[in-house]
Amino acid sequence: MKQWWYCLLVVFIALPLGASEMSLNMTQGVTDISGKVYGLHMTILYICCAIGLVVFGIMIYSMIYHRKSKGAVAANFHESTKVEIAWTVIPFIILIAMAIPATKTLIAMEDPSNADLTIKITGSQWKWHYSYFDKDIEFYSTLSTPRDQIDGIEAKGEHYLLEVDKPLVLPINQKVRFLMTSDDVIHSWWVPAFAVKKDANPGFINEAWTRIDKPGIYRGQCAELCGKDHGFMPIVVQALSETDFDNWLVEQKQLASNAAAAAAASLSQTLSLEELTTQGEQIYLARCAACHQPNGAGLPGVFPSLIGSPIIKGPIAGHLNIVLNGKPGTAMQAFAKQLTAQEIAAVITFERNAWGNNTGDVVQAADVSNFSGGNEASTEASTEANKTESTMAATATESTNTATEKATQALETVVKAVTPEVVAVEDLPTLTLEQLITEGEQVYATTCAACHQATGAGLPGAFPSLIGSPVVTGPVSGHIDIVMHGKPGTAMQAFSSQLSPQKMAAVITYERNAWGNNSGEAVQPADVASHGQ
Secondary structure, eight states: OHHHHHHHHHHHHHHHHHGGGOTTSOOOOSBHHHHHHHHHHHHHHHHHHHHHHHHHHHHHHHHHHTOGGGTOOOOOOSOOHHHHHHHHHHHHHHHHHHHHHHHHHHHHHTOOOSOSEEEEEEEETTEEEEEETTTTEEEEEOBOSOHHHHTTSSOOOTTTTSOBSSOEEEETTSOEEEEEEESSSOEEEEEGGGTEEEEEOBTOOEEEEEOBOSOEEEEEEEOSOOSTTGGGOEEEEEEEOHHHHHHHHHHHHHHHHHHHHHHHHHTTOOOOHHHHHHHHHHHHHHHTHHHHOTTSOOBTTTBOOOTTOHHHHSOHHHHHHHHHHOOTTSSOOOOTTTSOHHHHHHHHHHHTTSTTOOOOOOOOHHHHHHHHHHHHSOHHHHHHHHHHHHHHHHTTTSOHHHHHHHHHHHHHHHHOSSOOOOSOGGGSOOOOHHHHHHHHHHHHHHHTHHHHOTTSOOBTTTBOOOTTOHHHHSOHHHHHHHHHHOOTTSSOOOOTTTSOHHHHHHHHHHHHHSTTOOOOOOOOHHHHHTTTO
16 A cells, blocks of 8 residues: 555656746746746745645545444544644645745846846737837847748648748847837737736836847737637747847848838839739738638628728728728728838738729839828828929939939838928918917827827836926927937837828927927928927
């Protein structure tokens, strides 16, 4: 009988000791924090196994040696002060022993201070947007698993549903701070190797951090049910040495410059219907099919069908508007910053000629440029922009440098990726205080509220309050400067490349007159455009 007891004891002890090598167990990860989390996990596991061994051991022993068939007679007593003290004190001591290491680990996990690099992570259905503060680098990261694998036509790849077109690139041996938010519903950014899992909530900012110890590729995924394609929202992080990361930064800026030049050159190109639909089909499958389905039929009651749609069959201007600017209150996102003018032209041409729509319409990149320019400025400025585009087309035989410079100016108006405002200072409108506040409130809600909150109260310790702020109540020039150029070393971005002078003037006016600030000051677009000149 003793041999059986010894065998049972060996099994109970072997299971927790061997748990660290089990594939189903938590991994140690590649960061100091993930190592601490793993150590805490294993410590709690051993304590739980020890408690289980004692409790079940006593229970099994009692059932075997104190059963009625052996003549055991139950003791007859009502209470025992010693036993009650023991089963109160012992669990209390155990809980304290568990709480001390758990508290230390949790405190360390929630300390993003003194970061070397800050990255804003924005979740949206169903992709991630990464923005490197003070690096002038941002991009979207989307699933790159081929559609044929998803549909079961091809065999599943090694990293099926865990591969993206553009991974997040981080340096090793540097503390990286993450600021997480969302454009639509709640998402959760989870990379097990870093022990980072933090919700991305619309209208709020959550913080997390990591310091990676060794180079490599680490994978994760959205861990919060966020809609139909929740399972198609992977995360891939590539950790590089500090030297390689610096080289990557230089390479990305060069690639961005080349892409801007190529996009600018595309404005003077005229592609055939076949070329546009071929390119548009690829973009549609990568960007639009998740909602509107590969066959364009959509999902009734959720995502509208594009087959015979009034937008598809209607004026091209309406189609351009909804693709560029989205539709507030729905899942339709704005793609002005996600796609180039050429890509937007291609996907619109594809949609207007696929699935039996057959409108015969051909949309060129220049059409997207003209439309965006018309929306950005007043009617007079729009007419002037169209004249400029016509002049550019007529003088396409001029030197390459001159043509590229003009095309680049047009592209900047479309994607707002460089300097969106091309209207001369003297042509900028003069708006009333009421007009500026009305527009500024909309700009603030979409651009600033995620950090400073809709109430302007900010998040103490993370984002300053704008209520009675020295910047907001101080000189206008200081307010314009921080909005245009940001504040190095903080989460405050530079908006000169993201907003037009009119929008910056509107949001500054709104901030200086909202939440009881009531300065009465009206900042005009010309004030912003001429700032620093």
